[in-house]
Amino acid sequence: MDENEKRLIDLVADMEEDDALALAKELLDCGVDPLQVLALCREAMDIVGKRFEEGEYFLPELILAGEVLDQIGVMAKPLIIDSPNKPSRKLGKVLIGTVHGDLHDIGKNIVTFMLDINGFEVKDIGIDVPVSTFLDEIQAFQPQVICLSGFLTLAFDSMKETIEAIEVSGLRNGLKIQIGGGQIDETIRAYTGADAYGLNAVDAVNFCRKSTTGGE
Amino acid sequence: MSDITGETRYTEKSKRIMDAVELRPTDRVPTSFFATFWLAKYGGVSCRDLFYDYNTSCNLMRKAVIELDPDSYISPFLTMLGPSLDATGYKQLQWPGHGVSDNHSFQFLDKEYMTADEYDDFIFDPTGFYLNKYMPRVAEAYEGFAHFPVLPGNMYVTIASGPLVAQLANPEIARSFEAIQKAAQEAQSLMMKCMTFGQEMTAQGYPESFGAVAPAPLDFFGDYFRGAKGILTDIRRRPEKLIEAMEKVLVFLLRGAIGAARMTGNKFVFIPIHWGPDGFMSVQQFKTLWWPTFQRLLLGLIENDLIPVVLWEANCTSRLEIIGDIPAGKAVYWFEHTDLVKAKEVLGKTVCLRGNVPASLLTTGTPEQVDAECRRLIEKVGKDGGFILDGSIGIPDEAPVENVRAMFQSVHKYSV
Known part of the structure; x- marks a missing residue:
């Protein structure tokens, strides 16, 4: 890795948005493989994720890093022509959605983003997701983990219904279910029958790591 | 219910709450009744019925207050907004029968309602920004105001005729005025209903919890203007601009809350906190x-003899030392997930604490479990006064009635 490549990682990880974008453009203009530039961004995101887990970074940094990544992606992706590089192997598949009746998505989007930068293949099926859609998506996507999100207290029953339906349909075997949201605690984990609950995005990532074959 | 007069009851309850606020011992721990769509469950009606029928909302609130006998209660204003939201074509909420099912509460739509480069417009001329940009974006009735001419700079006969006045002939502006007239009539009916209900409850002996509402300046922009992604990136990308905008709006927020409190004659100002808790930003960013x-918002309210009631949502443990920097005995801090025993240690000599029977317990627990949790709070946090018992976010919409009864009865069983 040359000096500039290392600098790009530092600039993205240190939230130096303007300089990071300028350097990414410079590297691409000089003919650096766009897949290599994206790989450098992923390395930077690993650092951002770690700093978030360690309490050095918070939501503003997480969201800004995502924005920088998106902008570099927009620059890099059109330049990708048949490349011999293969996409890196994902840690596991996670299906995520906000349960029916609830329209909130801030927490769900943050968890999705964190799972994505931590190497999971995440399918986000949106908000106000009916039970039947969860069942269909589980069959089609075959995830190892399901994350049910909900901000309102009405989500307690929606989560319980969704988990019961997964069980009744015979889809629970081998599947781990985690719930999360502003009002979720151990009482609600037990009430809904979920395997775990998460207080924040770091909890979600750790649970998914533990639950998938690629994790520790 | 005892046979004391409404006036005596009102005096007793008001004193109990004020003693708690001013950190004096109370004869028992006071309670406050903060319920919105729970009233639908309580009354066996749909959320939509509650939201659209003023009488249904008021009757159920009255019934619940008389049964539960709290020391203060929240006006049913929030649960009867349906006709007003329809009349204005309000776009920032989905409500029962309008985007959510008839049996669900309203929900806010997180979106960018002001772009990042519009901070300057807001800071330069907040009123102009509201008139031409913000109001048309958030409610259909105001859409014609996008064409409203700019007023400053006009003088002399340009105020009587010429382009300024001619522009007012725009049919979209006329349509807006027509729509707003209908919305205004609805708003007047709602306000009148709330006022009459408040007077009736006062006569029966029950003080209303709040006379005004105010947001925190950063939350104001995060919730209602920039949206989640916008405000989080603003914290990193343009903190100076955000501070400038917050300084600007602070004056309006203070004037608004002071004006509303004077109009209602109620000193309590409700302030729900959304973007300040642990995890949302670093301690340094918070500071x-x-x-x-x-x-400054808190100090401004306190200087005007008002009592801020701050609902610190989520967990705010890392903020406790910082937020204690206000005069003692002048405010209520209501914590959602922050451990109240810890909060009492840090803030017990400064603010009255409120809360926090978990929403999960009130919704899915048994009356015995609720009773045990209330007893714990009363004995540990209520000791020596300065405590109001409530749910962590008031009464959850789905809480079984017997659990809510258990919470309100507990203060008569376990008072310190």
Whole structure:
């Protein structure tokens, strides 16, 4: 890795948005493989994720890093022509959605983003997701983990219904279910029958790591 | 219910709450009844019925207050907004029968309602920004105001005729005025209903919890203007601009809350906190960006003899030392997930604490479990006064009635 490549990682990880974008453009203009530039961004995101887990970074940094990544992606992706590089192997598949009746998505989007930068293949099926859609998506996507999100207290029953339906349909075997949201605690984990609950995005990532074959 | 007069009851309850606020011992721990769509469950009606029928909302609130006998209660204003939201074509909420099912509460739509480069417009001329940009974006009735001419700079006969006045002939502006007339009539009916209901409850002996509402300056922009992604990136990309905008709006927020409190004759100002808790930003960001304008909002309210009731949502443990920097005995801090025993240690000599029977317990627990949790709070947090018992976010919409009864009965069983 040359000096500039290392600098790009530092600039993205240190939230130096303007300089990071300028350097990414410079590297691409000089003919650096766009897949290599994206790989450098992923390395930077690993650092951002770690700093978030360690309490050095918070939501503003997480969201800004995502924005920088998106902008570099927009620059890099059109330049990708048949490349011999293969996409890196994902840690596991996670299906995520906000349960029916609830329209909130801030927490769900943050968890999705964190799972994505931590190497999971995440399918986000949106908000106000009916039970039947969860069942269909589980069959089609075959995830190892399901994350049910909900901000309102009405989500307690929606989560319980969704988990019961997964069980009744015979889809629970081998599947781990985690719930999360502003009002979720151990009482609600037990009430809904979920395997775990998460207080924040770091909890979600750790649970998914533990639950998938690629994790520790 | 005892046979004491409404006036005596009102005096007793008001004193109990004020003693708690001013950190004096109370004869028993006071309670406050903060319920919105729970009233639908309580009354066996749909959320939509509650939201659209003023009488249904008021009757159920009256019935619940008389049964539960709290020391203060929240006006049913929030649960009867349906006709007003229809009349204005309000776009920031989905409500029962309008985007959510008839049996669900309203929900806010997180979106960018002001772009990042519009901070300057807001800061330069907040009123113009509201008139031409913000109001048309958030409610259909105001859409014609996008064409409303700019007023400053006009003088002399340009105020009587010429382009300024001619522009007012725009049919979209006329349509807006027509729509607003209908919305205004609805708003007047709602306000009148709330006022009459408040007077009736006062006569029966029940004080209303709040006379005004105010947001924290950063939350104001995060919730209602920039949206989640916008405000989080603003904290990193343009903190100086955000601070400038917060300084600007602080004056309006203070004037608004003071005006509303004077109009209602109620000193309590409700302030729900959304973007300040642990995890949302670092302690340093909280100290430099979030807290300074909020502290001035609190001090401004207190200087005007008002009592801020701050609902610190989520967990705010890492903020406790910082937020204690206000005069003692002048405010209520209501915590959602923050451990109240810990909060009492840090803030017990400064603010009255409120809360926090978990929403999960009130919704899915048994009356015995609720009773045990209330007893724990009363004995540990209520000791020596300065405590109001409530749910962590008031009464959850789905809480079984017997659990809510258990909470309100507990203060008669376990008072310290």
